[in-house]
Every structure is written in structure tokens, then in C-alpha cells.
Amino acid sequence: xxxxxxxxxxxxxxxxxxxxxxxxxxxxxxxxxxxxxxxxxxxxxxxxxxxxxxxxxxxxxxxxxxxxxxxxxxxxxxxxxxxxxxxxxxxxxxxxxxxxxxxxxxxxxxxxxxxxxxxxxxxxxxxxxxxxxxxxxxxxxxxxxxxxxxxxxxxxxxxxxxxxxxxxxxxxxxxxxxxxxxxxxxxxxxxxxxxxxxxxxxxxxxxxxxxxxxxxxxxxxxxxxxxxxxxxxxxxxxxxxxxxxxxxxxxxxxxxxxxxxxxxxxxxxxxxxxxxxxxxxxxxxxxxxxxxxxxxxxxxxxxxxxxxxxxxxxxxxxxxxxxxxxxxxxxxxxxxxxxxxxxxxxxxxxxxxxxxxxxxxxxxx
Numbered sequence: 414x415x416x417x418x419x420x421x422x423x424x425x426x427x428x429x430x431x432x433x434x435x436x437x438x439x440x441x442x443x444x445x446x447x448x449x450x451x452x453x454x455x456x457x458x459x460x461x462x463x464x465x466x467x468x469x470x471x472x473x474x475x476x477x478x479x480x481x482x483x484x485x486x487x488x489x490x491x492x493x494x495x496x497x498x499x500x501x502x503x504x505x506x507x508x509x510x511x512x513x514x515x516x517x518x519x520x521x522x523x524x525x526x527x528x529x530x531x532x533x534x535x536x537x538x539x540x541x542x543x544x545x546x547x548x549x550x551x552x553x554x555x556x557x558x559x560x561x562x563x564x565x566x567x568x569x570x571x572x573x574x575x576x577x578x579x580x581x582x583x584x585x586x587x588x589x590x591x592x593x594x595x596x597x598x599x600x601x602x603x604x605x606x607x608x609x610x611x612x613x614x615x616x617x618x619x620x621x622x623x624x625x626x627x628x629x630x631x632x633x634x635x636x637x638x639x640x641x642x643x644x645x646x647x648x649x650x651x652x653x654x655x656x657x658x659x660x661x662x663x664x665x666x667x668x669x670x671x672x673x674x675x676x677x678x679x680x681x682x683x684x685x686x687x688x689x690x691x692x693x694x695x696x697x698x699x700x701x702x703x704x705x706x707x708x709x710x711x712x713x714x715x716x717x718x719x720x721x722x723x724x725x726x727x728x729x730x731x732x733x734x735x736x737x738x739x740x741x742x743x744x745x746x747x748x749x750x751x752x753x754x755x756x757x758x759x760x761x762x763x764x765x766x767x768x769x770x771x772x773x774x775x776x777x778x
Contacts, residue, residue, distance in 0.1 A: 487538045487625055487718075490616035491531040494609040494632070498528035501605030508598040512591045515582040516645035516660040517598050519575030520638055523668060524602060526571035527635055533560035534628065541717050551756075554717025557622075561679040564628075565672060572668035579661030586654055595646040602639025606632045622718035627678060634671050638664045685714040691751075695724070698750045704728055704739040706764060713754075720751065723758040736761045 505521040537560040540553040589595070613629030616622075641660050648656025680686075692713055699708045706727045713722035726743060728736055740759045747754060 486616055486620050487622055488535055490613055490625065491535045491538070494613055495528055495531040495535075497605055497609050498524055498531075498632075501602055502528060504601050505598045508591070508594045512595045512598075513589050514592075514595045514598075514642070514646065514657050515575075515579045516642045516657045516664065517595050518578055519661040519664045520599070520602050520635075520642050522571050522575050523568075523635060523638065523664070524606070526567045527606075527632060530564040530567055530628065533563045534625070536560065537717070551716055551721065554715075554719055555683075557717040558679055558682045558715075561627075561675070561682070565676055565679065568631075568668060568672055568675075572665045572672070575668075576662060576665035579658045579665060583655065583658040583662070586658070589646075589649055589654075589657060592646045592650055596643050599639050599642035599646065602642065603636040606636030606639060610636065620718065625718070627675060631671075631675065634667075638667060641667075682715050687713045687715065691720070695722070695747060695751060695754075698746050699724060699726065699743050702726075702739065702743040702746050704731075704735075705743060709762075716755070718753070719755040720753055721756040722754065723760070725760045725762060727762055727764065730763045736763075 502521055502525045505517060505524065509517045509521055534557070537556040540556040543553050545552045610629045610633035613632060614626050615629075617625030617627075617629055641664055645657045645660030648660070692711060695713060696708050696711050699705060699711070706729060709725050709727055711722065711724040713720055715721075726740060728739060740761055743759060744757065747757060
């Protein structure tokens with residue numbers, strides 16, 4: 414299941430009672446929704462909304478373990494959702510040309526930009542398949558995070574363009590036509606985005622891709638902005654002509670507000686931020702391994718939609734061969750509980766080594 418690549422295991426033996434430490438590096442080429450524990454989610458109406466807009470990616474029972482297969486599923490999801498959103502955009506554009514609704518224009522521009530955001534993520538998935546090199550020793554998984562930065566820029570630009578057009582129409586109103594077609598376009602926008610959202614989220618959960626799940630949530634939010642177009646058209650029908658540009662401005666503002674969450678998520682990834690519950694789960698699994706006294710240090714970070722990390726296992730005094738067997742068992746347990754962990758470096762230290770340093774672990778804090 415695992416093959417050392419960067420490190421090596423010393424092939425020497427120590428008698429029980431002698432301090433020793435050694436490094437193991439293991440690879441788990443799996444994709445999976447990762448288990449979690451130690452936290453709960455809201456219930457009731459708040460829980461329903463939480464599930465809609467913050468679906469978490471840790472409980473996919475039918476997850477895909479093979480990395481290449483996971484990437485293939487991710488690319489397929491992006492291709493299909495790209496064509497669905499492009500089709501939605503074309504229909505909305507035709508109706509905008511017939512109606513002149515700037516609220517619909519704002520939604521059309523946004524849906525088009527969302528369709529385009531699938532392209533850099535698509536490229537990132539393909540790059541992620543490439544193996545590590547002498548220059549990029551961790552591989553190319555971070556291309557997914559860079560694609561996220563591009564997505565943020567495109568979506569922000571679409572919001573600025575839509576807002577500028579809406580503000581112009583606010584001061585220079587124009588008569589709208591075919592308002593029922595505008596209502597139909599809003600419904601089409603909602604349906605197209607919701608189909609894409611469901612598909613992206615499900616595939617993202619199966620392959621363990623937080624970026625694809627986030628892209629699906631983004632599509633779901635866009636669907637609700639399409640429903641705002643319907644409100645604008647109904648407002649104009651009710652005798653409020655400025656309802657259309659006002660809705661256009663509100664849609665643009667909503668895009669910028671919602672974009673902040675994406676910026677925070679991408680920034681956290683680029684700074685090697687990790688969900689605390691994943692660290693807690695990994696620590697729990699390792700500590701429950703027979704022979705492990707404690708896990709003083711553990712580190713995890715995302716590289717694309719794969720996890721890399723390192724952990725120190727404190728063991729009782731024993732031979733190196735026995736310590737290696739325990740480290741191997743810990744590796745197997747972690748692979749079973751969190752199969753999307755790609756690289757995990759294990760360092761084992763005996764209690765004697767800790768005692769010799771006045772109770773302080775002989776590793777960096």
C-alpha cells in the first residue's frame with residue numbers, strides 16, 4: 414500500500430531501554446471523504462441552510478480511493494457543468510437582447526464567468542496528475558489553489574461589470590419588454606445552477622475535493638441570484654421601473670460579499686491552514702494504535718485535494734524492529750480512516766529519549 418520515497422528507515426537494531434528515533438515516510442494513493450469527529454452541525458432551519466451552503470466533504474461512503482480515477486471524475490464533472498452553464502448563459506443572453514433587463518444582464522454575465530471558472534480548475538486537475546519532479550518535489554497539487562485565485566479574479570470582474578451597467582441604467586432607465594420571458598430566464602438560471610451545484614458537490618465529496626465542493630456551493634448561490642432577477646421583473650410589472658437596476662446592483666453586491674468566503678478559504682489553503690477536526694481525527698487514530706503512548710506532534714496540510722503531513726509517535730522502550738512494526742500498523746490505521754492522505758512521515762521516539770531531555774520531547778515544538 415505504501416512506498417517510501419523521500420526518506421529511509423534505518424536498518425539497525427536497539428535493545429529495549431535504549432533511546433532511538435527514526436523517520437518513516439508512507440504514501441496512500443487514495444481519494445476519500447475523510448472522517449471527522451469532535452464537532453456537530455446545526456439542526457432545524459439553520460441546519461437545512463447549513464447543509465445547502467456549507468456541505469462538508471468528510472462523509473462520502475462511496476468515495477473513490479484511486480487518485481487517477483478521482484481526477485478523471487473531477488474533470489468529467491467540470492466538463493459537464495461547463496456545458497450546462499454555457500447553455501444557460503446563451504438562453505439568458507437571448508432573452509436579455511429581447512427584454513433589455515440589466516438585472517438579467519448581470520445574472521447572465523455572472524453565469525458566463527462561472528462557466529469559465531471551470532476551465533482553470535480543469536487544467537489544475539490535469540496538472541495534479543503529474544508526478545513530483547526535482548524542482549516540484551511535492552507535485553503539482555497546488556495548481557488547484559492557484560486556479561482558485563483566478564476564479565476569484567474572474568468572478569470579481571463580472572460583479573464590477575454588472576454593477577457598472579446597473580448603475581448606468583439606474584440613472585438612465587429604459588423601457589423593458591417581454592417581462593414574462595425575463596421571469597422565465599431567471600427560472601432557467603436557477604435551474605441550471607442548481608443542477609450544476611448538485612453535481613459538483615456530489616462529485617467533490619466523492620473525490621475529496623474541497624475546491625470542487627466550493628465551486629458547487631458557488632453555483633448554488635448563483636442560482637438564488639437568478640431568482641432575484643425574477644423579483645426585479647415582477648417589480649417592474651407592479652409599476653416600479655427602478656426595480657430592475659436596483660436588483661442588478663444588489664446581485665453585484667451579493668456576489669462581492671459571497672466572494673469573501675472563497676477568498677478566505679483559498680488564502681487559508683495557501684497558508685497551509687487545515688481544518689482542526691482533521692488533525693484531531695488523525696491524532697485519535699494514531700493514539701489508538703496498539704503500542705503508541707502518545708502523539709506529541711502532528712502536522713497536516715492540503716496539496717490540492719490531497720493531504721500531506723508528518724507525525725511523531727512516542728513509544729515505550731523497545732527494539733527498532735518493534736517500533737517499525739508499530740509505525741507500520743499506525744500507517745495502516747490512518748490509511749483506513751483517512752484514505753486521501755497521500756504522504757505521511759512518521760517519526761518514532763521512545764519514552765527513554767523523552768526522559769533524557771527532562772520530560773521535553775527531543776523534536777522541535
